[in-house]
Amino acid sequence: MTLTTVLVVAAALVGLGLWGALAQQSIVMLLMGIELMINGVLLAAGGLWALAAGGDPKGQLLVVVAMAVMAVEMAIGFAIVVAVYRARQVDLTDGLDSMAG
C-alpha cells in the first residue's frame, strides 16, 4: 500500500465512473457513474492526505467537503430526475434533447 498503488486504484475508479456516466442511457445510472468518480476522488484525497501530506488536517477537510458534494449531487440529481419525469415522462438521457417545458 504505497501512494502509487492507492492513486492507481483511484484512477481506475474514476475511469470506470466516467465510462459508466458516458455510456449509460438511464439518467439514474449516469448519476451512479458520477458517484463512482467521486469515490475515486475520495480515495485519492485520502491517500495523499495519509502518505504525502503527513496527516495535515486540511486534507481530511477536503475529503469531508467531497463527501458533502457527493450528497448534494445525489439529492439534487434525483430531484431533477423526478421533475423531468413529471414534465416529460422521460428517464433516458437521449430523450432530453431540449430544455423547454
Next chain:
Amino acid sequence: MSGAQPSLVVHGAFWVFALVAVVSGWRVFRTDSMVRATFLLLASFLNVGAILLLLGGAYLGIALLFMMTVEMTVMAVFMVAFMMNPAGLNPMSMVHQPRVAAVAGWAVFAGGAAVAVWGRFPRRPLDPAADVIGALGTELMGRSMLIFETAGVALVATMIGSVVLSSRRSRFGDEAGDIGSLPPMLDSAAGTYPPGVVSEPAGAGHHGSHGDHS
C-alpha cells in the same frame, strides 16, 4: 497503522479491498438489475472506506461507511422507481456511444495512473501516534470553520431545492399536479394505460401528451 513500514497484513488487506472496489465498480454497469447495480456501488464505497481506515483516517473511513450505506439504501428505492427492466430478469443493455465512453474511461485511467507512477510526490507518511480525529475537529471548528459552515448551508439549500424540484407543480395540488406521476406503462408499444389505472378527468386531455403541453 500506516507508519514507515506497513505490515504485510495491511498490504494484503489493501489489495483485497482495492480489487473488490474496482471489480464491483465495474460490475455496476454490467449487471442487468439497477438495484443490484446500487448494491455493487455500495460494495465499492465500503471497500474504499476500508482502505481509508487502513490509511489511518478513522473518522473519514467510518463516516464513508455509514453515509454510503444509508445513501445507497435510499438510492435503491429510486432505482426501483426508475427501473426499466422489472427485477432485472431480462438481459439489459441500456448504453449509447459505448466506444467513446470506453476510450474516455481508459484515457482517464491511463492519465491518472501515469501521474501516480511518474508524478513526484512528497513522502510524508502519517504519524501513527497522531490524533487525527481531534485534529479534524479542531480544523473544522477552528481555522476552516467558514468552509465547514458553507458546506452546511449548501446542504440546507440542497434540501430546499430537492423538495421544490420534486414537489407537485400544480398551484393547488389538485388533479393537474399529478400529471406525470402516473406509473410507467409496462407495455409502452401500446401507448395506453390498462383500463382503471388512470381516471379520466372530465374534458381534460392531459394524459399521454408527451411534453407538448407547456
